[in-house]
Structure formats: C-alpha cells, structure tokens
Amino acid sequence: MAHGKPILQVAHPDAATAAGDTAGTPSTEREIDNRLIDAALAGDRSAFGQLVERHQDRLVNALVRFTGSPEDAHDIAQDALVQALTKLDRFRRDSAFFTWLYRIAFNRAVSVSRKRRERVSLDGLREDGGVEPNSTGPRPEEHTLGCERVELVHQALATLAEDHRQVLVLREFDGLDYQQIAEIVEVPVGTVRSRLFRARSQLREALEPHGFDETNG
Amino acid sequence: MPPLDDNLNPADELLSAYLDGELSDAERTAVEKRLASDAGARQTLEQLRELSTTLRDLPPAKPNPSLRDAVLQQVEQDLDTRLAVSPRTTNDANASADSQSAGGAFASLPFGRSRRGWAWAAAAVAASLLLVVFSPDQPQPGQADIDVLARNDVEVADSSTVNALAAAGADAPLEMSAASDSLEAATTESAITPDAPAPIVAFTDGADESGSRENRLGAEYFTADPSLLVVRVELRNEAFRRNHFDQVLMTQGITVAPSAAEDAAPASLDENDSQQQVAASAPPAANGQSTAARAFAFATNNRQSLGDTEADVLVVDAPASQFAACLDDLKNDFQNCNAILVCPSGEAPLADVRSNQADKRSSAMRRKAANKSAASGDGEPALEQWFGYNRSGTAGQAKAMQPSNLAKQSARKSGGSAQQPARAYRVSGSQRQQLPRSIEENALSGGGFGGSGGFDSGLESADGIRSPVARDSSVVSESETTREIPPPTDESSRVQAIVIVEAEDAASEP
Numbered sequence: 001m002a003h004g005k006p007i008l009q010v011a012h013p014d015a016a017t018a019a020g021d022t023a024g025t026p027s028t029e030r031e032i033d034n035r036l037i038d039a040a041l042a043g044d045r046s047a048f049g050q051l052v053e054r055h056q057d058r059l060v061n062a063l064v065r066f067t068g069s070p071e072d073a074h075d076i077a078q079d080a081l082v083q084a085l086t087k088l089d090r091f092r093r094d095s096a097f098f099t100w101l102y103r104i105a106f107n108r109a110v111s112v113s114r115k116r117r118e119r120v121s122l123d124g125l126r127e128d129g130g131v132e133p134n135s136t137g138p139r140p141e142e143h144t145l146g147c148e149r150v151e152l153v154h155q156a157l158a159t160l161a162e163d164h165r166q167v168l169v170l171r172e173f174d175g176l177d178y179q180q181i182a183e184i185v186e187v188p189v190g191t192v193r194s195r196l197f198r199a200r201s202q203l204r205e206a207l208e209p210h211g212f213d214e215t216n217g
Numbered sequence: 218m219p220p221l222d223d224n225l226n227p228a229d230e231l232l233s234a235y236l237d238g239e240l241s242d243a244e245r246t247a248v249e250k251r252l253a254s255d256a257g258a259r260q261t262l263e264q265l266r267e268l269s270t271t272l273r274d275l276p277p278a279k280p281n282p283s284l285r286d287a288v289l290q291q292v293e294q295d296l297d298t299r300l301a302v303s304p305r306t307t308n309d310a311n312a313s314a315d316s317q318s319a320g321g322a323f324a325s326l327p328f329g330r331s332r333r334g335w336a337w338a339a340a341a342v343a344a345s346l347l348l349v350v351f352s353p354d355q356p357q358p359g360q361a362d363i364d365v366l367a368r369n370d371v372e373v374a375d376s377s378t379v380n381a382l383a384a385a386g387a388d389a390p391l392e393m394s395a396a397s398d399s400l401e402a403a404t405t406e407s408a409i410t411p412d413a414p415a416p417i418v419a420f421t422d423g424a425d426e427s428g429s430r431e432n433r434l435g436a437e438y439f440t441a442d443p444s445l446l447v448v449r450v451e452l453r454n455e456a457f458r459r460n461h462f463d464q465v466l467m468t469q470g471i472t473v474a475p476s477a478a479e480d481a482a483p484a485s486l487d488e489n490d491s492q493q494q495v496a497a498s499a500p501p502a503a504n505g506q507s508t509a510a511r512a513f514a515f516a517t518n519n520r521q522s523l524g525d526t527e528a529d530v531l532v533v534d535a536p537a538s539q540f541a542a543c544l545d546d547l548k549n550d551f552q553n554c555n556a557i558l559v560c561p562s563g564e565a566p567l568a569d570v571r572s573n574q575a576d577k578r579s580s581a582m583r584r585k586a587a588n589k590s591a592a593s594g595d596g597e598p599a600l601e602q603w604f605g606y607n608r609s610g611t612a613g614q615a616k617a618m619q620p621s622n623l624a625k626q627s628a629r630k631s632g633g634s635a636q637q638p639a640r641a642y643r644v645s646g647s648q649r650q651q652l653p654r655s656i657e658e659n660a661l662s663g664g665g666f667g668g669s670g671g672f673d674s675g676l677e678s679a680d681g682i683r684s685p686v687a688r689d690s691s692v693v694s695e696s697e698t699t700r701e702i703p704p705p706t707d708e709s710s711r712v713q714a715i716v717i718v719e720a721e722d723a724a725s726e727p
Contacts, residue, residue, distance in 0.1 A: 048292055052285045057277070064278035074281055081288045086295045150275055171237065172272040178239045189239075197233035201225055204268050 033097040037088055048085050055098055056081065058174060059105055065169045066109050068154040076112060080105035095183055102170070102184045110162050156206035164199035167192055232262045236269065446714040448533075448544070449558040456553035457720035462529065463641075465550075469543045471535045471639035508713040509534035509642070516644040516715050529718040535639030537712040555721050641716075 033054070039047035056077065063073035084091070084101045091100055157165055163185070170181045178196075182189045228251070234240050235248045251258050452461055463473045513532045533540055547554040 045289075045293070049285060049289055052288050056280045056284055056288075060280035060284070061278045065275075070278060073278070074284060077280065078284060078288055078291070081284075082291045082295065085288070085292045153272065153275060168272075172269055173275075178234075178237070193234050193239065194230060196237075197230040198225065200233055200265055200268055201229070204264055207268070207271070 030096045034093060037091065037093075037097060040085070041088055051085065051097070052081055055101055058098075059101065062102070062169050062174050063105060063109055065154070065157060065173050066106070066165060067113065068158050072109075072112060076105055076108045079108055099180060099183050103186070106166055106184060110166065113162050152207070152210050156203055156210075159206050160199050160202055164195050164202065167195040168199040168203065171196055226261075229258070229261050232258060233265055236262060236265050446712060448714050448716045449556075450547060450554065450716060450718045451556040451558075451721055452718060453553055453555060454720045457529075457718065460529075461553045462531075462547075462716070462718045465543050465546050466531075466533070466639075466641050468546065469535075469539045469639070471533065471539055471543065471641050473531070473641045474643055512713050512715050513642050513644065527720065529716075530644040531641045531716045531718065532644060533639075533641045533712070533714045533716055535641070535711060539639050540712050540714060644715075 033051065036047045036051050036054075040051065059080070060073055060077045063076050064070050067073050067076065080101060083104050084097075091097065157168070160168065166185060167181055170176045170184060171178075176184070178189045178192045181192045181196075185192065187195075231240060231244055231248050235245060240248060248258075252262065450462055456462075466473055509532055512534075516530050516532055544557055547557055
C-alpha cells in the first residue's frame with residue numbers, strides 16, 4: 001500500500017492544510033484579504049501588490065495545470081488579476097476573494113481553451129483515446145518546468161473535458177473542497193463530485209500506459 | 218477502447234468522494250462497509266489515492282517574476298483610463314473638486330457600479346437625504362435636481378445622523394415610509410410637495426467631511442422621488458445580447474423606443490435644454506415636467522454613472538402592474554436573469570419593501586426570498602418575490618426553471634394590464650440583433666444552471682466579447698410586440714423607473 005497509509009484513511013493528509021490556504025475557510029485568510037481590499041479601495045495601491053503576491057502562485061499553478069501552457073496560464077492569470085483588482089468595487093464579499101478571482105480566471109481559461117480547441121483539427125487525435133498532444137497541451141517551454149513526468153501528466157490532463165479538468169485541478173492541485181469548487185464552477189456540489197470521479201477515472205486510464213499506476217497495475 | 222462511462226461503476230464515485238472526505242456520515246459508513254468486504258473497491262480506492270499523490274507531487278509551476286509588476290502596471294493604467302473617461306456630471310463643486318487628485322484608487326470609477334454598495338447604501342441614503350432635502354444648502358426649486366454629496370463614511374456614520382433624519386423626516390416633504398410599505402404606495406402617493414421638489418436622484422459620494430476619499434465605493438445613488446424607481450437588472454450574457462429585457466417589456470405591452478433620439482424622449486422634456494443642462498434645469502414635477510421626463514434627463518446626463526459602460530439604460534414609464542409583471546417575469550426566468558435589484562424612493566436598496574427590515578438586506582435573505590414560489594399568473598405579483606431578487610450562485614434553484622414560466626409570459630400578455638399605456642425610453646445601449654426562436658426551444662436550450670458545466674453563460678463576458686449576432690432567441694413573437702404608443706392615463710397608478718440592464722459579468726461574484 002502506497003506510503004503505508006491505512007486503507008480507510010478519509011482524505012489526503014495535506015488536504016486540510018491545502019484547503020486552509022484557500023479562499024474558503026480560514027477566516028484569518030479571508031480577513032487579511034478583506035483588509036487589503038479595504039486598503040486598496042481606500043487608495044492604498046500597495047495593497048494591490050500584496051493581493052497579487054498572496055494569490056499569484058496558486059493561481060498560476062492551477063492555470064498551468066488547466067491550460068497545460070505556462071504562457072497561456074500567465075496571460076490568463078494576468079488578465080484575471082487585473083480584472084479583479086480593477087473591479088474590486090464589485091466584489092461583494094459574499095465569498096472569499098480567492099473564490100472570486102478563480103472564477104474570473106477559470107472563466108477566461110475555459111474560453112481560451114474552447115477557442116483554441118475550435119481551431120484544432122480533430123484529425124490529430126488518436127482514435128484509441130490515448131494521450132495525444134494538441135494545442136492545449138504543453139508547449140516546448142513546458143520542459144523547463146520539469147521532467148517528462150510533468151509533461152505526460154499535462155498531456156493526460158489535456159484529454160479531459162474542460163469541466164472535468166477544471167474540477168480535478170481545483171481539487172488536486174489547489175486542495176479546494178467540494179463546496180469551494182462548486183462556488184467557483186457554479187454547479188451543485190453533487191456535480192462536482194460526479195465530475196471529479198469521472199475526471200479521475202479518465203485520467204487514470206490515460207496515465208496507466210505510461211506507468212503511473214505501477215503499484216496497482 | 219470502450220467509452221469511459223461504460224467502465225465506471227457508479228458506486229466508485231463514493232470512493233472518490235470518500236478519498237476527499239466529502240461524504241455524509243451515512244455514505245461514509247456504507248463505503249467503509251463495502252471496503253471491508255470488497256477487494257476491488259479497496260484497489261480502486263488505492264488507485265485513486267495514487268493518482269492524487271501523483272498529481273500533488275508534481276513540482277509547482279511558478280509565476281514569472283514579472284507577473285506582479287505587469288499586473289500592477291495594467292491596473293494603474295486601467296484606473297487612470299477610467300479617470301480620464303469618467304467625467305462627473307455634477308454641479309456640486311464640493312464633491313467633484315478633488316476627484317482628480319484624490320488618493321483613492323477608485324476615484325475614477327463611475328458611480329453606481331457596485332452592487333455591494335447597494336447593500337450598505339442604507340446609511341448613505343439616510344445621511345444624504347438629510348443633506349439633500351433638509352440641509353440649508355439644499356437646492357431650491359428651479360435649481361439643480363441632481364446633487365452630488367459629500368458623504369460620511371457609511372461604516373462610521375453615527376446614530377445621531379440617522380436620528381436626526383428620523384426626526385426631520387416627520388416634517389419632510391418626502392414620504393419616506395411610502396416606499397418602505399409597498400411599491401404600490403410608492404407609486405400611488407404623491408409625496409413631492411409643489412414648493413419643495415426633491416432631487417430626482419441623488420448621488421452619494423465616498424468623500425468624508427474632510428474631503429479625503431477613504432472609500433470611493435460610497436458612490437451610489439438613490440431616488441428621492443417617490444414615484445421613481447431605480448432598477449438594476451443583471452441578465453445572462455446571451456440574454457443581454459438579444460435585448461431580453463426589451464422583449465420582456467414588450468411582452469407585457471411596454472413599448473420600447475429604439476434610441477435616445479429626441480423624439481424618443483418622454484413628453485414635456487424641455488427642448489431648449491442642452492444635454493448637459495437638462496437635469497440641472499429640469500423643472501419639478503409640479504411645474505409640469507413628468508417624472509419620466511426628469512428621469513430621462515437625469516439618466517441621459519449621468520449615463521456613465523449609472524452602470525457599466527456597456528449597460529443598457531432605459532427609462533420605463535408604465536402602469537405599475539405592467540412593470541411589476543415584467544420584473545416578475547424576469548424573476549421567474551432563471552434562464553435569462555441573474556438578479557433584479559430595486560431601489561424605491563428614499564429607501565435603501567435591497568431592503569424588503571414589505572417588511573422593511575434591515576436584516577433582510579443580507580444576501581442570504583435575498584436568496585431565501587428567491588426561493589419563494591412564483592407568483593401566479595393572475596393578480597399582482599407579490600413584491601417580495603422579485604424585490605431584491607438575486608439568484609447568482611444559487612445553482613440549486615435550477616429545478617425551479619420551468620418552460621411554463623416562459624410560456625406564462627406570453628399568456629400574461631393577454632391580460633388586462635397589457636391594455637394600459639406603457640413605454641420605455643432607451644437612454645443608451647444599442648439594439649442588438651435578435652433571432653426568432655420558439656419559446657420551447659429557448660426554454661430547453663440549457664444556457665442556465667446545471668447544464669454543461671456552468672461556463673456556457675459566462676464565456677463571452679470573460680472576454681468582453683459580444684457577438685453581433687445573437688445566438689439565442691427571443692421569447693416574444695412578432696405578434697406579441699407592439700410599437701403602438703398608448704395614450705397617457707392617470708399617473709397615479711403608474712411607475713417610472715430608471716432601469717440599468719447589465720450583462721452577467723465575469724467579475725460578478727459567485
């Protein structure tokens with residue numbers, strides 16, 4: 001059994017920690033954001049910079065996983081951050097700032113992804129459903145991020161439907177809980193659960209030929 | 218390889234959620250029972266766990282070091298651009314003098330853009346009404362109808378101000394309580410005295426008494442004219458593109474003038490007034506100018522302050538029952554409408570008109586109100602069913618979306634209210650192209666909740682792109698629309714409203 005974890009372990013040991021950094025729950029994080037937002041709205045432009053610094057790492061990471069392209073991810077992250085910061089007056093604080101920011105970013109990311117997909121010929125896709133790089137897949141510069149393993153994962157992620165991939169990224173790379181994901185994606189929690197399961201199942205199949213399932217394969 | 222779904226065991230979905238700690242107690246118990254006896258389930262769980270480990274062990278992608286600076290630079294440029302293109306329409310030098318030099322980052326933002334501001338406009342309304350209506354500097358008849366006011370920060374507004382307002386309100390020319398009791402009261406009671414016309418709309422500004430601008434988001438507006446409503450409608454993007462609000466109006470027999478051309482302006486608008494001077498010099502209602510005309514003049518002169526630059530702004534002049542039916546239609550229309558915010562005269566936005574309880578201004582209460590059953594097709598729509606209605610982020614209500622709601626719109630058209638005169642005047646916003654489509658098809662198009670991932674309705678807004686060709690449809694057939702302008706009737710049963718129609722925006726908060 002991997003890592004010696006008990007079979008009945010409920011969740012990832014780092015799930016709570018990861019979620020703890022997110023928009024959602026810890027009031028302290030949310031309060032910090034709200035204080036920075038107040039400061040920004042009051043004219044303290046340094047607060048903008050602090051908001052960016054607080055969220056850019058996780059946002060970019062999630063977008064890289066979602067888009068498979070660091071270039072696209074940075075463009076989208078920049079657009080989303082700019083849009084959020086220049087429209088802070090629209091932020092009602094019913095949810096956390098990060099949730100709001102993610103929603104903006106992923107709306108943009110899905111839009112970019114779909115437009116890109118529309119330009120892609122389906123001829124390049126393998127009929128067996130295996131991993132095949134396409135325009136949403138990693139760019140050459142992706143290699144600078146890491147090893148072949150990263151590239152393969154990104155290629156596998158690229159085979160997922162956008163709505164499935166999005167949920168998977170938000171859960172696995174950001175550690176968001178289902179409710180937080182539901183708020184960002186704007187679907188019921190039950191839909192998040194269903195999509196996540198399907199995404200995991202499909203990703204597992206896509207990665208299996210590449211030896212990602214050695215312990216059970 | 219067979220389709221993935223053929224290989225999926227629905228029961229394994231619980232394993233996935235179990236891994237995430239997202240099961241109910243009963244589900245968790247059931248899963249653990251299965252795991253104890255099912256080796257296959259244990260293997261599947263372990264595979265899912267391995268997959269998660271694989272993903273989470275990937276080295277994080279780091280942002281470019283230049284991202285922060287690039288964002289901040291663009292933010293600065295955007296704010297500066299807004300500052301340059303958002304001149305104020307005001308005759309109050311105190312409020313506008315330092316707009317350029319204000320330290321507030323949002324000094325350039327147009328008024329009235331923040332829905333959050335609606336919620337805490339309550340104190341602003343109180344403070345501003347006090348200043349507008351009761352202060353020694355209040356405009357006299359014949360002077361400006363529009364005031365931009367210095368406003369104490371809402372959050373530190375002391376109770377003495379409110380108390381003073383309450384005390385003064387006893388003798389006020391404004392019927393503050395009318396709107397808080399009901400819309401009907403607000404639309405039937407004449408509360409403006411002939412000698413002391415109230416400003417049709419007053420801005421509150423984010424400046425404190427010292428002139429510094431600690432929070433520019435206080436820039437909101439409210440109506441001080443009991444017969445005037447300010448309504449903000451947030452449509453889904455496609456609905457906005459196909460002028461859905463216009464269609465709703467027309468469905469209820471309210472004719473929409475095509476543009477802000479002079480001939481489309483409400484009657485009695487002073488032809489000699491230049492566009493810049495209309496609002497300031499518009500005579501009060503008692504002197505002959507209709508509320509609709511004043512509303513039109515105000516909306517024209519303060520276009521940039523009222524909403525998003527791409528928002529449609531209309532002035533509706535119609536029987537109250539017809540306009541209420543329009544809002545009720547929108548309220549029932551989950552597919553096209555996200556939110557309806559109504560600000561009656563002198564009353565804090567988002568308040569429950571009927572009960573006027575401050576604690577009902579929370580979003581939770583608005584959503585609770587949204588869960589109430591739809592009004593029946595006969596009789597007046599219940600006010601609380603559409604007032605302050607906001608369904609954003611309440612995807613669970615998708616079940617309430619029924620094609621019958623759309624069909625009911627058409628059915629209601631044949632009712633008595635449609636026979637009354639009604640018209641809307643477009644202040645700004647273009648008449649986008651519409652493509653006819655059947656009601657049923659529209660109802661089943663699935664552009665709303667639940668559907669295909671929750672992004673369909675928001676994509677274009679995320680890019681700020683609006684297709685010149687509407688992809689969706691109108692629920693109104695040609696035969697249902699009318700351009701015939703009915704003759705004027707008794708104003709007492711009518712309502713005039715400045716309606717700001719905005720598209721669902723990617724910046725909207727979930």
